[in-house]
Amino acid sequence: MQKKIDILSLADQELQTELFSLGFEKYRSKQIREWLWKHAVRSFELMSNLSKEHRTKLSDYFYIPTIELDKKQTSNDGTVKFRFKLYDGKLIESVLIPVEDKERYTVCVSSQAGCSLTCSFCATGKMGLLRQLSVSEIFDQYILVNEECKSRYGKNLSNIVFMGMGEPLLNYKNVLGSIQRLSSEDGPNLSSKRITISTAGISKIIKKLADDNPNVNLALSLHAANDEKRSEMMPINETNSISSLMESLKYFSKHSTGKISFEYIAFEHFNDYASDAKNLVKLCSHFPVIVNVIEFNPVTGVDYEKSSEERINAFARMVRESGVMITIRRSRGKDIDAACGQLANRV
Ligand code: SF4
Structure with a gap:
């Protein structure tokens, strides 16, 4: 047959x-x-x-290949984490993050099962890359989480971030394919302004993204503003240094309407010193950018500790006083396995 x-x-x-x-x-x-x-x-x-x-x-x-809900955890703060099983039994995660007073309902989707980039603070990095997700496997995460959002909050999802398991720019074709489906009139018709790709930083592909889909937003997981510290946490920095990333982001800023942000997880006595804040401010002078300082959601087997509230506040104040837009994101879903890869790793 x-x-x-x-x-x-x-x-x-x-x-x-x-x-x-x-x-x-x-x-x-x-x-x-x-x-x-x-x-x-x-x-x-x-x-x-x-x-x-x-x-x-x-x-x-x-x-028709489908993805199935395998496990769901709901946090007291309304965050819902989903573990989905793919047709071949591999597990991936998505997260629904509601901000009800702002009517913002965001889904964080995975782009790969596992990840090849081995960032030292990340549970997904410990799994290695199992495989790329297809266009429909990314698309269906949106659809299934949207159903939950509608039944729980009576609203459709308003935003999608590619910030779950995997490095989206290393599954470039399928990530762009899923965006095309999500923003099509034949699909959910999401505006590109509501779509953010988060990357650990692949310089060449950032430029390609600026050429191919200049309307999506781009978040760089920076986490350290000098090469030594960044390479210690993120091995990808050895081949994609901060200066090469800044050059690509300048290109993105020039050729795209999408917004750029830096994600910066604060680790106690590692990247939360005044000197780090100063280095970060320098990096923010190249193009318009918003910095999101993120409280670390501790991961089993990871040595880094989350910065104290005082240190995060002091760090953010220094950056803000230099004229850079900065927000502090308190970690969500502390009572569930909300950090990326934690739930899929727990089998
Ligand atoms: S932080 Fe992102 S890029 Fe780094 S290992 Fe985890 S999933 Fe991969």
Whole structure:
């Protein structure tokens, strides 16, 4: 018997060609595309404007890969963490982060199962890279978390950040493919302004992103403002130094309408000194940027400690007084495994 085709992996034109060869009328392709991406149905049986004969033909020839909820944890602060199982049993995570008074409902999605970058403070980095996620596996995280958001808060998700497991710029094609589906009128029609890609910093691909999709926002996980400290935490810095990243971000800033931010996890007596704040301010002089200082969510087996509130506040004050926009993000979901990779690692 002929091997079935993953229907969600097909580009629109490919789908049309396949359907045409199976004898479907031309207009059926749009109908089926809408079922798959606008209504996000994951069974041919639910495609109610197709005849039984058409639905049978579809399921004889194609399959629809799905992701399944495996575990869910809800924090007292409203943060919900999801562990999803992929068709091959691999586990990934997504997080729903509600900020009700601002009507902001953000989903943090994974772009890879595991990650190859081995940042020393991260639970996902300890897993190694298991595999890339497909366009639909990224897209479906949005759909499933959106359902939870609607039932829990009566609202659709307003923002998506690629800040879960994996380095999105190392699964570039599928991340961009998922963004194209998410922002399409044939899909959830999300504005690019509401989409943020968070990267550990791959200089070359940051420039490519500026050329290919200049409207998304970009968050650089900086975490240290000098190479020595950054390389100690993030081995990727050895081949993508801070100066090369600043050059790429200048390019991004010039060619893109997306906003740039620096993410900076504060570690006690490591990167939270006055000298670190000074170095950080220097890096902020190249282009408009917002700094988000993040409280560390401790991870089992990781030696770094979270900075005390006084040290974080003092650090942020120094940066702010130099004229840089800075926010402090208190860690969410402290009572659940909310740090990236913690829940997927717990099997
Ligand atoms: S912090 Fe991000 S890039 Fe670094 S190991 Fe974890 S998932 Fe990978």
